[in-house]
Amino acid sequence: MNNAQPDTLTVVGAGIVGLAAAIELQRAGFNVTVVDKEGAGTGASKGNAGHFATEQVFPLADPAMLPKLPGMLLDPLGPFRIQPRYFLKALPWFLRFLHNMLPSRRVQNSRAIKALNQDSIAAMKSLTAFCGCEELLTLNGSLLVFEGTPLQEVQKEFRAYADAGVELQLLSGDEVRALEPSLTTNITNALYFTHVGHTEDPYRLCLALESKFKEMGGKVVTEELVKINTSNTDPSITLETNSGSHKTECLIIASGAWSKPFAKQLGYSVPLESERGYHLMMPQLSRLSRPVASYNRKFIITPMRDGTRLAGTVEFGGLKAPLVEARANCLFPHAKALLPELFADATVEDGVRWMGFRPSMPDSLPVLGRSQKQSNVFFSFGHQHLGLTWSAITAKLLAQEVLGKQADIDLSPYRIDRFS
Template structure:
């Protein structure tokens, strides 16, 4: 497999070293670009390190779903619930939620679903190709996933099955016996499951990021561990000036903003007002090794269990509280009770204190779509952020699409739904 096509040789700088930025860097190198990554922490140190590790191409529906409205009060009041807004942050988050509500309208929802499916359709193939190129195929397991139901009425289960099947998702309905034949360690309270056969997971999202970083360096990539505070385009030329927190500055020719939840201020400095909000996602990493062979999500409990190389990851809670508030231990700890309910034998002698708490920032836009492509204001500025819950899933594909855009090629997927100017 060729390293790159040698066409360009131009230099480009990427801000952000999560899975999205790292994948983009490698694809740009393969187009012949000389790439530098700037990140304040290091490769995969943010949300990419602690995500659920699920390549979730079955998730074709936007998060703005009108069916959640009647459930919202109960979810907010439930101490074990999956959703929370910090009271002090409510007013600040209100404009985002107003846009979120607008995206529940049928026309918007249909349009956004179509755009999500366009990305999901090719994401697994793109990730297979990327891990092969980076010599880390072992970090991608294509063994499907389960969405399990505990004593849920069968007509409700069938309604979910029909929705996924009608959306083109490869899915099978299993009864409780079939579920436990597939995953014997799961609780007997599980009566049904949807088996998504064409999805996958990684045994360690952080190791995947480090493998991409290693490939990036081997291809001549440069990594700068500094915090960027300001981006400006020179008035007299097309060059871009970057200012660091240390006071140093540098001039560059081309720029990609792939800074996840921290992308909003940089986009604003470049003239774009983007309604980006941070979903604070939690996990509890338990040291016990489950015997699961695939991720298991709970329809009733709204969380996911993923088997990892160093234990079992319980993830899935969402909190709106901004980028500055500290981790709330209870948001991670509440996952333990759910994990124990679905894997009673594994966690029979365990306690919540066995686990390691983690919190990261998911960059989410109210239409559930990322921002991908060239700025309509500066031709040498590009964006790849806002991947919400599907950053890992979409990373390899959006990297290819971005590299095609930067290289001036026709992209494999129409990028119009993901343009930054859709919010103007």
């Protein structure tokens, strides 16, 4: 592609991943259009926990969860659930998930996760500086707190992260409360991840990126993509939407949990599932200065600009089932236990419930890079729990790939055909 005469390029998806990619490619000289059925940042990018979680270096497929799985699945309000009607549909994904519990697979997948994590904060710092929204990135670390967990078990967790190259400190309960005085005295230890961050408003971050993209000359079109037409004789791609058709010379699929049918139209069968993630947004402003995750309760609290966000839980139920209010409500008693003074007079009815779709692959790796079937088609989806964390770094790597440059890291672990 000749940057002296910029090609037209279309990004399908206006979440944080798609917007970051659009900015990088517009900066590279392309005439970029973003197509999204609902507009910028309205999906999982809006309601996530706001945590730049570079400490998460271990794949989700962990054999340690196997003995706990039956109890977790039977508990309708537990941290992990499959809706009964969806079990058979999700079964092929879970069989692949189990395969990725093999030690060799875990080592390989963890290595690929760490490769993306390594420069993701630096890439986000650069992106927010370019977009003039540095205040939306706070680098104050995060805490993983333990309530009464035996010290030996806490130390084992500490060593696992340290051995994986994560920068952290092991804190006593008193040291935890020196950092965050509002936390309960029931906390006996914590892991303090010192080189991670958070945003006080992930939706506002998306809007800031959209604003900068438009300022650069990029276009955002609110239309629903229906069909992708490619031809062996015509190098351009025709996109059919609910409002008409558009031609583009280069296509990026970055539509998160909705990427699977588009990949299929392009000749790929990908084991993409949507993890339905919940949050409860409470209006009370916490005095926390960093995200606090609970080892025992399996959820996270993040201080936000307009309140306190309680997030967590994984539910498999597809893209069409409605929000289950109880799964958002169940986060409140856990938050009240950790922040007793903040929520002393609060009730769950004070909160606003939200549910979004995390695009997840069974190996915990995204799909990233060029199509092996069409040289002008690229992919960036399947970022699972790390869409916010990886958005800027995958945008940078994708731009290198589109421009035909050597990417900063080896992209082969993320190829779309790795499941063939």
